[in-house]
Amino acid sequence: MEPKTAPEKFIVPIGPQHPALKEPGHFEFTVEGEVVTNATARLGFVHRGMEKGAENRTWIQGLYLMERVCGICSHVHALAFALGVEKLAGVQAPPRAQAIRELVSELERIHSHLLWLGVAAHEGGFDTLFMFSWRDRETVMDLLETISGNRVNYSANVLGGVKIDISDKQADAIRKGMDFLEERTQHYLKVVTEDETFLGRTRNIGVMSFEQADFLGAIGPTGRASGVKRDVRVDSPYTAYNDFPVKLITHTHGDLEARFIVRIQELYESYRLVRELVDKMPTGDLSVKVPRRIPEGEVISRVEAPRGELLYFIKSNGSDTPERIKVRTPSLCNWSSVLVTAVGHNLADMPMILAGIDPCFSCNDRIVTVNRKTDSTQMDWEDLRQFGIEYYKWM
Amino acid sequence: METEKALELAESLLKDFAISTNRPEENRVDFVIDRKNLKPAVNAILVDKRWGYLSAITALDNALWKVDETTKKKTIDPSGGSLELLYHFCQAAAVATLRVSLSYDDPKVDSICDLISSVSMYEREAAELYGIEFVGTPNTDKLLLPDNWPAGVYPMRKTFTSLEDSAKG
Numbered sequence: 001m002e003p004k005t006a007p008e009k010f011i012v013p014i015g016p017q018h019p020a021l022k023e024p025g026h027f028e029f030t031v032e033g034e035v036v037t038n039a040t041a042r043l044g045f046v047h048r049g050m051e052k053g054a055e056n057r058t059w060i061q062g063l064y065l066m067e068r069v070c071g072i073c074s075h076v077h078a079l080a081f082a083l084g085v086e087k088l089a090g091v092q093a094p095p096r097a098q099a100i101r102e103l104v105s106e107l108e109r110i111h112s113h114l115l116w117l118g119v120a121a122h123e124g125g126f127d128t129l130f131m132f133s134w135r136d137r138e139t140v141m142d143l144l145e146t147i148s149g150n151r152v153n154y155s156a157n158v159l160g161g162v163k164i165d166i167s168d169k170q171a172d173a174i175r176k177g178m179d180f181l182e183e184r185t186q187h188y189l190k191v192v193t194e195d196e197t198f199l200g201r202t203r204n205i206g207v208m209s210f211e212q213a214d215f216l217g218a219i220g221p222t223g224r225a226s227g228v229k230r231d232v233r234v235d236s237p238y239t240a241y242n243d244f245p246v247k248l249i250t251h252t253h254g255d256l257e258a259r260f261i262v263r264i265q266e267l268y269e270s271y272r273l274v275r276e277l278v279d280k281m282p283t284g285d286l287s288v289k290v291p292r293r294i295p296e297g298e299v300i301s302r303v304e305a306p307r308g309e310l311l312y313f314i315k316s317n318g319s320d321t322p323e324r325i326k327v328r329t330p331s332l333c334n335w336s337s338v339l340v341t342a343v344g345h346n347l348a349d350m351p352m353i354l355a356g357i358d359p360c361f362s363c364n365d366r367i368v369t370v371n372r373k374t375d376s377t378q379m380d381w382e383d384l385r386q387f388g389i390e391y392y393k394w395m
Numbered sequence: 396m397e398t399e400k401a402l403e404l405a406e407s408l409l410k411d412f413a414i415s416t417n418r419p420e421e422n423r424v425d426f427v428i429d430r431k432n433l434k435p436a437v438n439a440i441l442v443d444k445r446w447g448y449l450s451a452i453t454a455l456d457n458a459l460w461k462v463d464e465t466t467k468k469k470t471i472d473p474s475g476g477s478l479e480l481l482y483h484f485c486q487a488a489a490v491a492t493l494r495v496s497l498s499y500d501d502p503k504v505d506s507i508c509d510l511i512s513s514v515s516m517y518e519r520e521a522a523e524l525y526g527i528e529f530v531g532t533p534n535t536d537k538l539l540l541p542d543n544w545p546a547g548v549y550p551m552r553k554t555f556t557s558l559e560d561s562a563k564g
Contacts, residue, residue: 042536
């Protein structure tokens, strides 16, 4: 037999479908032994043609369509769209509406970060943390339901303002909820920075240097965990962020642990902001009138979604339907950068690294086939996750 | 103030490449450039000077519409119009956009993947939905559309109305 000279090289496909989770995606990791040498993505399994769809609908219908781009961060999509359209129309929502928009944005961020904490803990094999954080997330989901009537797709925005108001009773419920969550969050921060087994999965894993994150355009908590000072709320304040500013949270390590710490510290900021907003809510109207036909022009509307900068490019031809709506979601940016940085890491770290950017994550549970000349192993996402957990158990 | 400074810096970095410069909003500056200057321009603004980061690539179909006087029906006039690519760079509140116009007959532009590796997905998206060819892009696999999507059918073009219509020609 001839001795093998070339190293074994396998492609491990992950995804695309998992009916129980949110967004399917398909990744192919080329591995040499344990180490990932190349990574690519295939998206579009839930491509719904919304950008095209928006061109055939009125501006008002577009608002509802855009709110449904994402189920987790629905409010920011409607907000980015509404802000852009209002700018083109030359109108501005009243101060109370702006404050309520910020309030709902921050409540949404709280629910999204807690959801992520649970998902990421689950990928790391820490299901107790997963269950606790999701239990606590119900607090903020209930608050959102109380003020808007919906757990998701709150539909708080209209073009020109908001359609929900905050009563004193609701404000009290929000304050109580924030107190409870703040106490719980202190516990989570302690767990993710002190628990030995968990640190084994996060410390110095998936490191993205400042240089990489900055140049490749990493945004949101993923970028901030590498020290990239990018936060649209701070850089280019929209709605009420001028009057109720947010503190920029960054970390320098750029590893998974830093991504946990940044998101958890952002939760504190959100609690503080939410309290301040309900305490000092401006009085006045909730909306202004926006014309049915939007004047011709182009506008770029940027907001900070829970996962990072969300960019809308809106072009109007002067009619009652848009000429073009371009949506660039934060996950797309972060996928691009994480796929580049995945190279060189162990296959066992992939679930955590992918979960670490908080993609609207889902690409699970398809069969993974590792082709070898002599034998063939099949792994689905659950197996790979388990493989990751076992791999680190004996380190 | 800082935004204004950033915009002026972008203007000075790109002055050699810009055919025209425009300020559509107070925090934005647009540069119309020739497609052959795309790579040098990206090099100048991002690679050399690290002016912000590439936030998004927007593709546009600037179709020429004509309105029938009697029926008031809007149809596309194939004699005009063009495709356009918008490369948005963001630095804090400032946004600089490189605008590259491409004709329908020859919608080709150099890939900037070798300058910024993370840009591959944006290029794949524009290639698939608008039929723009990025010369030298490393990955041309389908990103968003189904595997069985017919070749040469670009759903975000204004001429596309449905798959059935496209099949009829």
